[in-house]
Amino acid sequence: MSNTIPKIVVIGGGAGGLELVTQLGHKLGRKKHADILLIDKNRTHIWKPLLHEVATGSIDPDLDGVVYSAHAAKHHYRFQLGTFYQLDQSKKCITLAPLSDDLGHAILPERTVHYDYLVIAVGSVSNDFNTPGIKEHCYFLDSNQQAERFQHTLLDSFTRLHQDDNQQQSLNIAIVGAGATGVELSAELYHVSELLKLYGLTNMSSKRLHIHLIEAGPRILPALPERIAISAKRELLKLGVNVREQTQVKEASAQGFITKDDEHINADIMLWAAGVKAPDFIKDLAVFELTRSNQIQVNQFLQSTVDDSIFVLGDCCAFTLDDGKQVPPRAQSAHQMAQCIEKNLIATLKQQPLIKFKYNDYGSLVNLSRYSTVGNLMGNLTSNSFFIEGKIARFMYVSLYRMHQLAIHGGAKTLALWISEKILRVVRPKMKLH
Numbered sequence: 001m002s003n004t005i006p007k008i009v010v011i012g013g014g015a016g017g018l019e020l021v022t023q024l025g026h027k028l029g030r031k032k033h034a035d036i037l038l039i040d041k042n043r044t045h046i047w048k049p050l051l052h053e054v055a056t057g058s059i060d061p062d063l064d065g066v067v068y069s070a071h072a073a074k075h076h077y078r079f080q081l082g083t084f085y086q087l088d089q090s091k092k093c094i095t096l097a098p099l100s101d102d103l104g105h106a107i108l109p110e111r112t113v114h115y116d117y118l119v120i121a122v123g124s125v126s127n128d129f130n131t132p133g134i135k136e137h138c139y140f141l142d143s144n145q146q147a148e149r150f151q152h153t154l155l156d157s158f159t160r161l162h163q164d165d166n167q168q169q170s171l172n173i174a175i176v177g178a179g180a181t182g183v184e185l186s187a188e189l190y191h192v193s194e195l196l197k198l199y200g201l202t203n204m205s206s207k208r209l210h211i212h213l214i215e216a217g218p219r220i221l222p223a224l225p226e227r228i229a230i231s232a233k234r235e236l237l238k239l240g241v242n243v244r245e246q247t248q249v250k251e252a253s254a255q256g257f258i259t260k261d262d263e264h265i266n267a268d269i270m271l272w273a274a275g276v277k278a279p280d281f282i283k284d285l286a287v288f289e290l291t292r293s294n295q296i297q298v299n300q301f302l303q304s305t306v307d308d309s310i311f312v313l314g315d316c317c318a319f320t321l322d323d324g325k326q327v328p329p330r331a332q333s334a335h336q337m338a339q340c341i342e343k344n345l346i347a348t349l350k351q352q353p354l355i356k357f358k359y360n361d362y363g364s365l366v367n368l369s370r371y372s373t374v375g376n377l378m379g380n381l382t383s384n385s386f387f388i389e390g391k392i393a394r395f396m397y398v399s400l401y402r403m404h405q406l407a408i409h410g411g412a413k414t415l416a417l418w419i420s421e422k423i424l425r426v427v428r429p430k431m432k433l434h
Contacts, residue, residue, distance in 0.1 A: 016334030017121035029076035036077035054147035057432035124276040124315035133252035174267035177274030178215035187368035278316035313337035
C-alpha cells in the first residue's frame with residue numbers, strides 16, 4: 001500500500017466505530033483515497049444494547065456476532081487485533097500492548113501504529129465508584145466475554161436448582177442499577193427461566209427465581225421520562241421483581257450486598273450496572289481534557305480539544321449541549337457521531353470546511369423481553385415526545401437493531417440475515433444451552 005495516502009485509524013469497533021469504518025471503507029478505502037484501519041481488542045462485534053440477551057442466553061454471540069476480519073475484507077478497510085494503551089501525539093503514533101493467548105503464551109509483542117487521523121471510540125465500562133467488594137464479587141456487562149461468563153454461571157445455577165431434591169430452593173439474583181440494562185435484564189431473566197421447561201429442566205420455573213433490582217435514585221430508569229419508568233416498574237412488579245428504589249449499596253460480599261442502612265440483601269449472583277465511565281487507561285494517557293468520568297472533551301466538530309487530528313465518538317466522548325448537559329451514552333449518540341466524523345474526515349481530506357455536530361434525541365425504548373416494550377419517540381416537527389408501548393414499541397425497538405445492521409452490512413445482507421434468523425428459529429433452541 002502506498003505511503004502517500006492518508007491513514008485513518010479507528011480504535012474501537014462498537015456501534016459507532018464499526019459504522020464509521022464501514023462507511024469510510026466504501027467512500028475512501030475502496031478507491032484507495034485513504035488507508036482505513038480498525039483496531040479492537042476483540043475479534044467479534046456484538047451490538048452493546050444486546051449484551052443483556054447474551055447474558056441470559058437469548059442470543060448466541062457465535063451466531064449473531066460480526067467477525068471484524070471477515071467484515072473488513074468485504075468493506076474495504078483493514079482490521080488489527082490489539083489493545084491500545086499509549087499515545088504519542090508528536091509522532092502521531094499509538095502503541096498496542098503485547099498480545100497473549102488464554103494460557104499467557106505470547107502471540108505478538110508490543111506494536112506501534114502510525115496515523116494521520118485518529119478516532120477514539122473505545123466506549124465505556126461500568127463505574128463501581130470504588131465501592132468495596134464490587135470488583136471481587138460482582139459480574140459486569142461491559143463486553144461479550146463478561147456477558148458469556150454471566151450466562152455460564154446462570155446456566156450452572158439453573159441446572160443445580162433443577163437437580164436439587166429440595167424444591168423449595170430458589171435462585172437469588174441482585175442487580176444494582178435500574179437503568180436500561182438492569183431493567184431489561186430483569187425481565188429477560190424471567191423469560192429464560194420459563195423457557196428452560198422446553199429443554200428438560202422441568203423443575204425450573206420463574207417461581208424459583210427471585211430478582212432484586214436495586215436503584216440508589218428515587219425511581220428506576222432515571223435518565224428516561226417518568227411515564228416510561230412508571231410503566232416499566234408496573235410490568236416488573238407483575239413479573240415478581242423486587243424493585244428497590246432509594247436503596248444505596250455501600251459494600252458487596254460473597255453473600256450479597258450491604259446497603260447504606262446496613263441491610264443485607266442476600267444473593268447467589270450479583271451484577272453491577274450502576275453508572276458508566278470511559279476506561280481508566282484514557283486518564284493514564286495524560287493527553288486529553290477529561291470529565292470526572294474519564295470522557296474526552298471535544299469541540300463542536302468532535303475533535304479533541306488538545307489535537308485537531310484526533311476525533312472522539314460514542315460513550316467516551318464528552319460533547320456539551322447548549323443546555324450544558326452532556327450527550328447521553330446511547331447507541332443513537334454513537335451513530336450520529338459516526339456520521340458527523342465520517343463527513344468531517346472526508347471534508348478534511350478535501351480541505352473543505354467541517355460541519356458542527358448536532359445531536360437529535362429520537363426518544364428512548366426499553367424492552368422488557370417478550371412481556372412488554374415501552375418508550376417515547378420525539379416528534380420530527382416539534383420538540384414534544386409521544387409515549388408508545390406494546391407491539392408498536394416492540395417493532396420500533398427491533399428496528400433500531402435493523403438500522404445498525406443496515407449501516408454495517410447494507411440492505412441485501414441485512415435482508416438475508418433477517419431471513420436466516422427466521423429459518424434458524426425453527427432448527428435451533430430458543431436459548432443458548434451451553
